Amino acid sequence: MSLVPLAPIGDARERVVDDRTFAEQRAALAVLEERLHARRREVHAGWGQKQVDRVHAKGKLTARERLEALKDSGTPHYEVGTFVNYGETFEGGVTSPAAGVVTAIARVEGRLVMVIANDNTVASGAWWPRTPEKIQRAQEMALRLRLPVIYLVDCSGLFLPEQSRAFPGKRGAGHIFKMNSLLSASGVPQIAGVCGDCIAGGGYMPIISDRVYMTEQAYMVIAGKALIKGAKAQKMTSLDIGGPDVHVHLSGCADERVPDDEAMLSAIRLEVARLPSSGADFYRGGIGALDPLYPAEELAGLLPVDHREAYDAKQVLARLCDQSLFWELMPELGEEMICGVGRIGGLYAGFVINRQGLVGDPERPGNRRAGGALYRAGIAKISAFSRACDSDGLPLIWLQDISGFDIGAEAERQGLLAYGSNLIYTNSTNTTPMFTVLLRKASGAGYYAMAGLPYDPVVQLSTCVSRQSVMEGRTAAIATYNAKLDDDFRIVAKDDAERQAVVEGMARVEQRLEQDMDPFQAARRLDTDEIVPVAELRAWLATLVEASYQGTGYRRIKNPRIWSMHDLQDLVGQVR
Amino acid sequence: MSDGSTATRVTRPELTVKLAIRGDGKAVLESPSVGLWRGAPEEGAVVVPGQALGELETLGVITLLRAPATATGLVIEVHGAREGRARRPVQYGDALLVLEWTDAASELAATAQERADARRESGVLVFCTPSSGRYYSRPAPGKAPFVEVGDVISAGQAVALLEVMKTFNRLQYGGDALPERARVKRIVPADASDLAPGDVLLELEPE
Numbered sequence: 001m002s003l004v005p006l007a008p009i010g011d012a013r014e015r016v017v018d019d020r021t022f023a024e025q026r027a028a029l030a031v032l033e034e035r036l037h038a039r040r041r042e043v044h045a046g047w048g049q050k051q052v053d054r055v056h057a058k059g060k061l062t063a064r065e066r067l068e069a070l071k072d073s074g075t076p077h078y079e080v081g082t083f084v085n086y087g088e089t090f091e092g093g094v095t096s097p098a099a100g101v102v103t104a105i106a107r108v109e110g111r112l113v114m115v116i117a118n119d120n121t122v123a124s125g126a127w128w129p130r131t132p133e134k135i136q137r138a139q140e141m142a143l144r145l146r147l148p149v150i151y152l153v154d155c156s157g158l159f160l161p162e163q164s165r166a167f168p169g170k171r172g173a174g175h176i177f178k179m180n181s182l183l184s185a186s187g188v189p190q191i192a193g194v195c196g197d198c199i200a201g202g203g204y205m206p207i208i209s210d211r212v213y214m215t216e217q218a219y220m221v222i223a224g225k226a227l228i229k230g231a232k233a234q235k236m237t238s239l240d241i242g243g244p245d246v247h248v249h250l251s252g253c254a255d256e257r258v259p260d261d262e263a264m265l266s267a268i269r270l271e272v273a274r275l276p277s278s279g280a281d282f283y284r285g286g287i288g289a290l291d292p293l294y295p296a297e298e299l300a301g302l303l304p305v306d307h308r309e310a311y312d313a314k315q316v317l318a319r320l321c322d323q324s325l326f327w328e329l330m331p332e333l334g335e336e337m338i339c340g341v342g343r344i345g346g347l348y349a350g351f352v353i354n355r356q357g358l359v360g361d362p363e364r365p366g367n368r369r370a371g372g373a374l375y376r377a378g379i380a381k382i383s384a385f386s387r388a389c390d391s392d393g394l395p396l397i398w399l400q401d402i403s404g405f406d407i408g409a410e411a412e413r414q415g416l417l418a419y420g421s422n423l424i425y426t427n428s429t430n431t432t433p434m435f436t437v438l439l440r441k442a443s444g445a446g447y448y449a450m451a452g453l454p455y456d457p458v459v460q461l462s463t464c465v466s467r468q469s470v471m472e473g474r475t476a477a478i479a480t481y482n483a484k485l486d487d488d489f490r491i492v493a494k495d496d497a498e499r500q501a502v503v504e505g506m507a508r509v510e511q512r513l514e515q516d517m518d519p520f521q522a523a524r525r526l527d528t529d530e531i532v533p534v535a536e537l538r539a540w541l542a543t544l545v546e547a548s549y550q551g552t553g554y555r556r557i558k559n560p561r562i563w564s565m566h567d568l569q570d571l572v573g574q575v576r
Numbered sequence: 577m578s579d580g581s582t583a584t585r586v587t588r589p590e591l592t593v594k595l596a597i598r599g600d601g602k603a604v605l606e607s608p609s610v611g612l613w614r615g616a617p618e619e620g621a622v623v624v625p626g627q628a629l630g631e632l633e634t635l636g637v638i639t640l641l642r643a644p645a646t647a648t649g650l651v652i653e654v655h656g657a658r659e660g661r662a663r664r665p666v667q668y669g670d671a672l673l674v675l676e677w678t679d680a681a682s683e684l685a686a687t688a689q690e691r692a693d694a695r696r697e698s699g700v701l702v703f704c705t706p707s708s709g710r711y712y713s714r715p716a717p718g719k720a721p722f723v724e725v726g727d728v729i730s731a732g733q734a735v736a737l738l739e740v741m742k743t744f745n746r747l748q749y750g751g752d753a754l755p756e757r758a759r760v761k762r763i764v765p766a767d768a769s770d771l772a773p774g775d776v777l778l779e780l781e782p783e
Contacts, residue, residue, distance in 0.1 A: 005636030018733040021746060024715065306716070309744040327636060335585045357745050358707055360584035368586060368707050370741035569636070
């Protein structure tokens with residue numbers, strides 16, 4: 001193993017912030033994270049106990065009970081898309097908790113898999129507007145990381161009153177089956193357990209899977225009994241039309257029949273056990289996952305809730321990386337950005353984070369300027385680093401807290417547009433898995449340049465204080481009403497009523513943008529994949545990095561002896 | 577602060593070298609850590625307190641070395657000078673430089689001392705702002721102030737909020753010339769007033 005010069009990073013908590021500051025910051029975040037937990041519980045309850053009882057009365061398990069029974073006992077799972085459709089009501093005034101489908105990365109027989117389980121406590125697992133997108137997003141994550149996919153199908157079909165919003169578009173329900181096909185074409189194992197209704201679109205989903213199990217309660221049909229009665233005046237039960245008798249024994253559309261949910265889940269576990277084991281341990285090179293020297297839980301008191309307040313970004317890295325060891329690349333250049341390599345869960349990953357507070361200005365020695373922004377040297381640095389991660393096959397973690405690119409005459413003269421575009425080009429064409437965390441601000445083109453969701457990170461996580469926006473509310477209000485303001489942003493109009501209208505209009509814009517920046521709004525619209533408590537970030541990232549190293553043979557993973565990273569280190573003037 | 581290097585980083589790791597007096601009365605500057613020493617001063621150079629004395633590379637991390645507050649003199653010996661390598665391996669406590677006291681050096685030292693004294697106003701201990709910006713005495717409106725007159729503060733404690741370019745920075749008490757703990761005698765600026773770099777924030781007395 002070549003020398004990867006990991007060095008201690010970070011300081012003990014009491015040397016970073018005093019007790020009072022730590023307590024205040026943790027308390028402020030706790031209020032928001034308690035709301036997160038409460039909302040999670042609300043979503044997990046689906047349509048309530050009555051629906052749970054109804055499912056149990058049929059001798060079936062709920063989607064979340066199935067997930068619990070499927071995964072290795074005692075292991076955590078990582079749910080994505082929890083808040084899709086959160087707070088939104090549909091035709092008839094109904095809600096669709098989690099968009100009626102549970103998508104989660106879980107551990108089964110030691111392997112990480114993507115589980116996609118229709119929530120049978122929400123309108124019998126119907127597909128709502130955005131349910132297809134949510135399922136496709138999970139399929140995309142699985143495709144990118146070659147994670148086996150397990151479908152637990154219990155779906156009554158599209159929620160018909162809203163069919164126009166889930167059926168025809170590019171990401172309409174049918175695209176799920178295209179994703180099934182692409183997963184299959186890329187050699188990603190898919191296993192379907194049909195454990196209830198599986199009507200129309202739902203019927204296609206399992207068929208492309210490599211192995212299909214059906215319980216005695218399950219049926220798969222192109223059209224259900226009501227449609228058949230209407231179209232052909234035939235009275236049949238759903239099981240007669242497409243139950244296991246038909247599909248396991250006559251049509252061959254399913255492989256095995258099992259008595260119930262429990263038996264089906266055991267059978268699927270056995271199937272997963274027959275798949276190749278994870279490559280992660282091989283790539284760990286005999287080194288296990290080691291906790292950071294400074295506990296990850298301390299992040300909850302180190303991240304100020306007020307996005308205008310600075311903190312020490314190195315302390316964040318120290319609480320994410322194993323043993324708080326980190327190899328910082330090019331520290332002498334563009335200090336507004338910190339990039340380097342660390343282990344997480346025993347596996348190497350690249351990290352990029354924005355430094356907050358004041359940083360040096362290379363054009364004016366002795367002067368300081370604000371961090372949390374992109375300047376020329378910093379852009380060039382992370383662009384080269386990003387490409388080196390791609391070249392070396394290092395999963396790349398972007399930790400965003402960015403107010404945007406530097407602006408002004410100097411920024412334009414220096415050609416920041418071009419430097420930024422180069423970074424965007426690099427990230428757009430990288431094939432190494434990238435993961436993005438929006439620690440706080442994710443503003444303007446900075447959100448794009450640091451691999452925000454439009455740049456296809458495999459997963460993007462938000463915290464309770466993430467803010468995605470083109471600009472802050474006040475700035476946007478000024479931009480919107482620019483024509484009515486003078487050069488000093490004062491209202492031009494002399495007439496009182498007219499002035500009042502501008503004042504109120506600006507206040508409305510500002511308030512509207514502030515609301516839209518709520519991470520739950522983003523999560524509702526699939527503009528971020530999940531909202532997580534900051535103390536859980538390390539566990540999430542360790543799992544995602546492990547998932548990146550699980551499959552072998554599909555992507556470049558260089559051993560550290562031949563990393564391009566070493567070249568970068570030498571080229572920036574270190575004596576060798 | 578000028579340290580003779582062109583680096584503009586403000587977040588550079590730094591270490592102060594240790595000073596020992598040899599049997600012959602000469603001052604020896606000793607390495608504060610293990611590593612590869614680069615950018616060493618040459619023989620005949622003059623060292624004054626706070627001066628940059630090259631960099632120490634330890635496991636790829638480069639740390640700036642500074643002369644301690646009491647070191648002044650002419651460099652008469654440099655560790656590893658004969659081999660003339662760009663990076664010289666040093667161990668903890670190795671003699672990096674040997675200094676000889678000279679008149680020229682003592683003049684420079686006096687200037688350096690004057691500069692240091694200028695930071696203390698009439699002998700009172702002071703804590704100054706490292707940057708320009710708007711000063712706030714409390715973390716947020718309605719919250720208790722960070723410090724009040726009579727409070728005993730210790731190194732690392734947040735004592736003020738400084739707004740620079742729309743970002744808020746908590747200023748932590750500390751600094752080479754200041755004691756680990758001190759009592760606040762006076763809070764100098766008015767709340768929400770604008771400060772220039774080096775303006776005095778707190779007047780202190782030793783605890």
